[in-house]
Amino acid sequence: MGKIQNLEYILVHLDGVLLKNILGPILYSMMNSFNIQYTLEVERNILARPLEEIGNYLRSVHKISLSNHELFETYLTFRAEYESNTVIHKQNGLIDFLNRIQALGLKLIAYGGAPKEYFNQHLSEHLIYFLEPRYIQTRDFRPGLIEIMNQLNVSSHQIIFIDEEANVGRVAISNQIPFIGFEDNFAHSFQPLELKSLNLDYSVSSLNEITEDLLLKIDSSLNRINPKY
Structure with missing residues (x-):
């Protein structure tokens, strides 16, 4: 060696x-719930980004009206549901x-x-x-x-x-x-x-x-x- x-x-x-x-499937489901097409641009602006940047992107580009706190709570809800129904x-x-x-x-x-x-x-x-x-x-x-x-x-x-x-x-x-x-x-x-x-x-x-x-x-x-x- x-x-x-x-x-x-x-x-x-x-x-x-x-x-x-599991991040991909959760994000995919979350974007679908917002009627946002899941694209390379979406991943590029969300994955490994600070919450503030994610919120600004979703509000400015996709007209999502949720605050940063509300977005994070929504993510936690989707994550909890995914974890409860999926073997990790x-x-x-x-x-x-x-x-x-x-x-x-x-x-x-x-x-x-x-x-x-x-x-x-x-x-x-x-x-x-x-x-x-x-x-x-x-x-x-x-x-x-x-x-x-x-x-x-x-x-x-x-x-x-x-x-x-x-x-x-x-x-x-x-x-x-x-x-x-x-x-x-x-x-x-x-x-x-x-x-x-x-x-x-x-x-x-x-x-x-x-x-x-x-x-x-x-x-x-x-x-x-x-x-x-």
């Missing part, structure tokens, strides 16, 4: 990477992925907009793999990459993010933060197309593709940022 030289943390989106995507599945290959990360000595933390209780509920059997705080909720500072890095007090060569949302990838690219795009499996999602348009250096369609070799390759590429190695 090779040795990681630069990376210390691996931050993984909860909904869509560790767990099967873990991504295929999760256990092997967790073991690979542990074997490489990387510090694993999950993040996302969902409350920490949701993380604990669905990954309770695997908490030993995650470093405290184990999960960082980004609801109030989307997409959250810079805020997470500040919270952990790390530089860009010490951390990598894995996410299925292109807006997260855009922030990673603009700030030279290592990033792996994860292909969304939701039938109506435009995120695979969006991620492809970013010309990412690293993109996968399953946790099984996030191999030791891939992570070592990414780590080695960071020597130019952290030339002491």
Whole structure:
């Protein structure tokens, strides 16, 4: 096994990477209830965006009359209904992925907009793999990459993010933060197309593709940022 030289943390989106995507189906149903056609533009202006930006977009472009608070409450209602009627599945290959990360000595933390209780509920059997705080909720500072890095007090060569949302990838690219795009499996999602348009250096369609070799390759590429190695 090779040795990681630069990376210390691996931050993984909860909904869509560790767990099967439920954000897409919820957003799709919510937009249908507003009689809004579900398009690439809708995803681009909502996914991984702050609530204020989402509200401004829906009010100005789609003439939705709800306040930010009302929009969020509506989302919570749709989410609660979806969760109560749907079995939340873990991504295929999760256990092997967790073991690979542990074997490489990387510090694993999950993040996302969902409350920490949701993380604990669905990954309770695997908490030993995650470093405290184990999960960082980004609801109030989307997409959250810079805020997470500040919270952990790390530089860009010490951390990598894995996410299925292109807006997260855009922030990673603009700030030279290592990033792996994860292909969304939701039938109506435009995120695979969006991620492809970013010309990412690293993109996968399953946790099984996030191999030791891939992570070592990414780590080695960071020597130019952290030339002491």
